[in-house]
Amino acid sequence: MGERTVEFEVLRYNPEKDAAPHFQRYSVKCREEWVVLDALNHIKESVDPTLSYRWSCHMAVCGSCGMMVNGEPKLACKSFLRDYPGLIRVEPLRHFPVERDLVTVIDDFVAKLARVKPFLIPQPGAAQAGTGEYAQTPAQLKRYKQFTLCINCMLCYAACPEYGLIPEYIGPAVIALGHRWNEDSRDGGRAQRQEELAATNGVWDCSFVGACSEVCPEHVDPAAAIQQVKIKSTIDWYTEHLMPWLNK
Amino acid sequence: MARSNKPIVWGPFAAGGTLTAFLSPALILLTLLAALGHAPDLFAYDRLHALAGHWLARLALAGVVFLSLWSAAHRLRITCYDLGVRADTLVASVVYVVALAGTGGAVLYLARI
Incomplete structure (x- = not known):
């Protein structure tokens, strides 16, 4: 069970403060077997509690954690970090208005x-x-x-x-x-x-x-x-x- | 919301696409073989010419030509739209007219056999 430092670029948008969405960088130590959702949870718990995103089941059943991972629509709970060797860019689902950070209006x-x-x-x-x-x-x-x-x-x-x-x-x-x-x-x-x-x-x-x-x-x-x-x-x-x- | 009349143009498109997928590769291969003089006796020019003389074969050939051309025309129309050409009515008119003209030409040739 190895660890490595992964660079994330996450789209942030707070309609009460931000004029436009922007990317924020996070450099976090991740375990090799983590999925993108694990990394987001880790960021929210120990790096930046203001990060907003939807999730629930962590097992590809609830359909809540859909987001763009390196430009492709993915479930964050099904996207393993080991499949992304470099920088991981996380954005809200394309074609939907952004409500806040990775949360879209559905x-x-x-x-x-x-x-x-x-x-x-x-x-x-x-x-x-x-x-x-x-x-x-x-x-x-x-x-x-x-x-x-x-x-x-x-x-x-x-x-x-x-x-x-x-x-x-x-x-x-x-x-x-x-x-x-x-x-x-x-x-x-x-x-x-x-x-x-x-x-x-x-x-x-x-x-x-x-x-x-x-x-x-x-x-x-x-x-x-x-x-x-x-x-x-x-x-x-x-x-x-x-x-x-x-x-x- | 009303049901669309799109099936008028989509029906021949779907039929033509299926036909093209199964028939066109075989037709291209056989035509090439015949042109190079390697066709089996059954596909010799005289025999095919005689076959095309029958009204049923003419009808089938005209059908194949129409459906293939229509399928290609409709695919081109959708491709134009996807590529950002939003003058859909104009594009549709042009491609469908070309498909119909091609069919008309084929019918004329078939009638003269």
């Missing part, structure tokens, strides 16, 4: 998430008579299970160039989570969610860069969800406009 994401109704809208008749249970086969579970792994960490929003260009874009995680319920055999809410997902600022702002899937710490593959929604929305459009006899 209201936009939360509002968009609510719009796709990421909860079960029960399919009439899907429950078993008598017991009221919703039976599901392993194959039906497999259709959406991957998309349930999203922890709302917003790394995909920081990675997505389209979200940076078009703030109205509903974004990768929200589409993946809406798609997660659409693909659930117990759910009957797809028509309601399509009003958001199939809109111009839904899947159609995506140009399939794929950065969302590359940075996703839980391997949700939001880009796959977006492509699947695009295909289904296209089939919807063609059946609705070209094959009206199929419409109920």
Whole structure:
């Protein structure tokens, strides 16, 4: 268990005092097995108690500690110091307004998430008579299970160039989570969610860069969800406009 | 929010992209082999010419040309937008017209076989 001195450059911003964000350097002794979050906690506890950042679980489950580490969106609790030999630059997640230091304003994401109704809208008749249970086969579970792994960490929003260009874009995680319920055999809410997902600022702002899937710490593959929604929305459009006899 | 009409242009783009990924490498290889005179008998010029004379083969060829061109045009449109060219309507009009003109040319050639 070795120790080494690591140079950090952390973005600081206190809206009550600072005219603009600036970088602050910290040179701290770190243990070799630490992650970036350990180093931040060490700085806050013994060097500079004014440093602000979000974290909770320290095990890549809560999705709170998303930040830019050397320019890449990362969970601070999953970024090992041993993978960063030189200076480590830590900044708040890109594409989000800074509230204070590494803390971002996430209201936009939360509002968009609510719009796709990421909860079960029960399919009439899907429950078993008598017991009221919703039976599901392993194959039906497999259709959406991957998309349930999203922890709302917003790394995909920081990675997505389209979200940076078009703030109205509903974004990768929200589409993946809406798609997660659409693909659930117990759910009957797809028509309601399509009003958001199939809109111009839904899947159609995506140009399939794929950065969302590359940075996703839980391997949700939001880009796959977006492509699947695009295909289904296209089939919807063609059946609705070209094959009206199929419409109920 | 209303549902988008983007599927009109995205449908042929997706179909063309899939087609291009699977078909184009094989077509390029076979065409090169035929041009160098190494094609098997089945792909000899006379046989391919006769095949293209059938209306079903013409329809398929026109479809392949249209979808491939459309796919490339749409990809170019998105690339322009990503590179910062914000005149999307103008870019879209130009690239789609080129794709349609190419398809028209292919249809004319096919009709004369």
